[in-house]
Amino acid sequence: SYVLTQPPSVSVAPGQTASITCGGNNIGSESVHWYQQKPGQAPVVVVYEETGRPSGIPERFSGSKSGNTATLSISRVEAGDEADYYCQLWDTSSDHAVFGGGTKLTVL
Amino acid sequence: EVQLVESGGGLVQPGGSLRLSCAASGFTFSTYWMTWVRQAPGKGLEWVANIKQDGSEKYYVDSVKGRFTISRDNAKNSVYLQMSSLRAEDTAVYYCAREHCGGGSCYSPAYGMDVWGQGTTVRVSS
Numbered sequence: 001s002y003v004l005t006q007p008p009s010v011s012v013a014p015g016q017t018a019s020i021t022c023g024g025n026n027i028g029s030e031s032v033h034w035y036q037q038k039p040g041q042a043p044v045v046v047v048y049e050e051t052g053r054p055s056g057i058p059e060r061f062s063g064s065k066s067g068n069t070a071t072l073s074i075s076r077v078e079a080g081d082e083a084d085y086y087c088q089l090w091d092t093s094s095d096h097a098v099f100g101g102g103t104k105l106t107v108l
Numbered sequence: 109e110v111q112l113v114e115s116g117g118g119l120v121q122p123g124g125s126l127r128l129s130c131a132a133s134g135f136t137f138s139t140y141w142m143t144w145v146r147q148a149p150g151k152g153l154e155w156v157a158n159i160k161q162d163g164s165e166k167y168y169v170d171s172v173k174g175r176f177t178i179s180r181d182n183a184k185n186s187v188y189l190q191m192s193s194l195r196a197e198d199t200a201v202y203y204c205a206r207e208h209c210g211g212g213s214c215y216s217p218a219y220g221m222d223v224w225g226q227g228t229t230v231r232v233s234s
Contacts, residue, residue, distance in 0.1 A: 088220070097145075
């Protein structure tokens with residue numbers, strides 16, 4: 001089955017840029033989405049289809065993809081960005097949705 | 109306001125059954141694919157199942173295939189998850205989510221989940 005690999009944790013100082021990666025075989029052929037989940041809350045999509053940003057999501061959140069890796073970048077990180085972040089795609093070969101294992105972002 | 113509200117969770121014994129419901133409001137429900145995602149305590153998100161607008165296509169994660177059934181009633185703006193032969197490992201918060209329509213097209217569940225409910229908790233234990 002398709003596997004998306006994320007680092008378990010990323011730490012960044014306030015005001016700096018956080019980069020969270022998501023790796024998977026043939027990820028280049030699928031659309032990758034990113035979700036933010038704060039403790040006790042439902043997930044919220046922050047980037048869809050690699051680079052799309054829903055209304056209400058700050059421009060500080062952006063996505064990119066290169067080769068077999070997708071990246072969520074959060075610029076000018078704030079304390080309120082501390083959360084778990086998940087990547088996700090729809091695997092057209094198996095007709096299954098797949099989530100990465102999640103990355104805990106810590107703001108130092 | 110666009111909203112999804114789940115209900116039906118609770119405590120059930122191993123081998124038992126439970127039916128989750130998700131009521132949608134604030135958008136044209138029949139236009140969208142709908143999805144169930146779960147999260148076990150302290151764990152990550154796991155996709156469970158999804159269903160096409162007219163119910164003609166349904167997909168399941170392998171671990172629930174044959175035990176769970178997703179369905180929808182567009183007249184009632186609701187999607188359901190019938191769960192049977194429940195196991196301890198099915199214990200989780202279950203979220204209902206709407207699949208985003210990419211580029212104005214809603215024909216595929218490949219565009220991300222743009223609206224989520226608050227979740228309902230299922231606990232399987234004796």
